[in-house]
Amino acid sequence: MSTPRSRILIVDDDVATIRLIAEALAPDYEVIIATNAEEGLEQAKCTEPQLILLDVLMPQINGFALCRKLKSDEQTRKIPVVFVTGLAEVSDQARGFEIGAVDYITKPIEVPLLRARVKAHIRLYLQNLQLESLAATDSLTGLSNRRKFDESLTHEIERCQRSQSELALIMIDIDDFKAYNDTYGHGKGDDCLVTVANVLKNSARRGTDLCCRLGGEEFAIILGETDRVGAMSLGESIISKFRDLQIEHVSASSHPYLTVSIGVSVMDLRSALRNRVEGRELVDKADEALYRAKSMGRNRVEFTPLNFPMVKKIS
Numbered sequence: 001m002s003t004p005r006s007r008i009l010i011v012d013d014d015v016a017t018i019r020l021i022a023e024a025l026a027p028d029y030e031v032i033i034a035t036n037a038e039e040g041l042e043q044a045k046c047t048e049p050q051l052i053l054l055d056v057l058m059p060q061i062n063g064f065a066l067c068r069k070l071k072s073d074e075q076t077r078k079i080p081v082v083f084v085t086g087l088a089e090v091s092d093q094a095r096g097f098e099i100g101a102v103d104y105i106t107k108p109i110e111v112p113l114l115r116a117r118v119k120a121h122i123r124l125y126l127q128n129l130q131l132e133s134l135a136a137t138d139s140l141t142g143l144s145n146r147r148k149f150d151e152s153l154t155h156e157i158e159r160c161q162r163s164q165s166e167l168a169l170i171m172i173d174i175d176d177f178k179a180y181n182d183t184y185g186h187g188k189g190d191d192c193l194v195t196v197a198n199v200l201k202n203s204a205r206r207g208t209d210l211c212c213r214l215g216g217e218e219f220a221i222i223l224g225e226t227d228r229v230g231a232m233s234l235g236e237s238i239i240s241k242f243r244d245l246q247i248e249h250v251s252a253s254s255h256p257y258l259t260v261s262i263g264v265s266v267m268d269l270r271s272a273l274r275n276r277v278e279g280r281e282l283v284d285k286a287d288e289a290l291y292r293a294k295s296m297g298r299n300r301v302e303f304t305p306l307n308f309p310m311v312k313k314i315s
Contacts, residue, residue, distance in 0.1 A: 005030045006122050007047055011040035011066065012055040012084070017107070021053060021084070024111045025118060037061035041069055044076045050122050054101075056085040056092070064099060071100040074155070078128075080121050084109065138213040140190060141197035149212040149220060153279035156210075156224045157269070161277070164270045168223040168231035171263040171286040172200065172238065175298040177217035179251035180258065192247070192258065193217065199241050203234060220286075228266045228303060235262040235301035243299075259299035263290025267306045282306055 007030045012018050022031045032047050034040035037058055044052060052070070056063035063083060070076045082103040083096045093104045103117055136148035144152065153169075160167040174180070174196060181189040193213070200211040200219060210222040223231055239262065247258035265285035269277065289304040296302065 006051070006126070007032060007049040008118065008122075009034065009040065009043055009047065009049040009052045011035075011037065011043075011052065011058075011063070013058045014055065017055070017084070017109070020109060020111070021114065024114060028115075029118070029122075037063070037066040037069075040066055041073075041076075044070060044079060045073075048075075049079060050125055051118060052079055052081045053084050053118075054081055056083055056087050056096075064095060067096070067099050067101060078125075080125050082117065082121060084114075138197075141194055141213050143197050143200070143219070144210055144212040146212070146214050149210070149214060149222070150279070152210050152212075152222055153282070156208075156222055157267070157277050157279055157282075160224055160267070160269045163225065165225040166227045167267045167269060167282070168226040168228070169265055169267075169282050169286045170221040170223065170231060170235055170238075171283075171290045172196070172219040172221070172260050173262075173290055173294070174217035175254070175259045175261055175294075176249065176252045179253075180249055183249075183251040195245070195247070196260065199238060199245075203238050203241065226266070228264070228305070231264045231266055232301060232303060235264050238262060239299065239301060254298050261290060261293040261298045262301040263287060263293055264301060264303045265289055265306050266303075 005028070008025055009032045010018055010021050011034045013035050018033055022033065025031055032043055032049060034043045038061065040054070054063045054067060063085065067081050070079065070081060080102040081100060082105060083101050084105045084107070086107040088106040096104045102121055105114060105117065136144055138145045156167055174192065177189070180192060196219060197211070197213065200221060204211055204221045204223065208224045212220045214220055223234070239260065242258060242260055245258070248256070249258045250256060252259070263286045265282055267277065267282045285304045285306045289302040293300045293302040
């Protein structure tokens, strides 16, 4: 199976320049073309290129302004931008770097130099993505770690506020996990953690769902645009899957097989009066529900709502 080619977005209103760059890069990269800033911004969001080659002198919105937009948008801010322009003044080059560009190539374009710089910037970008992924991943289970959970919860709150939707959080804890480790050994305990992670990944399958290992035997799933019914249904499904697995646990306090307890909470952001909503509030409510599930015998799902004062609609 061949490796997908890196995508490069060219944003330039000059046909001759577009042709020159595209012909130079097309043998090694997937080339996407935009002829103005608005189209460039749209293509950057839709295609998620690994590099943007951007002209400065364009009608209506120039390249400097577009670069600012790209760097202020969460979806595109990490994409490296290289200015390719006829503006050769040092002040212009300095301005380009100040607003976030990683390089500045002046016209006329030297094709071998262009290829070398493009290759170097894409390699560095992909290496940085890999490092970020490793830093945000739990090494045992492959799930997102606590750091990624905290970042993603903040972003999901902001996204659900913009879309005026609900945000659900599921907290999962393996029942009597210390006793499991004591009985079967830490190697089997690690196998158990991996099994739990796989069940969660196979249960929360939407692209926006995020499964995390928070630490020890505690896991979480962030569910954007999900209401109580949807979150509780997923929680019950996870409980059912562990019942079906029938993983032996002779030291469990209430069941002869491995079980999990689940706490669910939902944050309704459709009409919340407050502009600033903290993820900690949702975590606390889901933890409260998880504690109740534990105290009521384990192997169950409990729910605690997170309520905000609502905006009163004037008819």
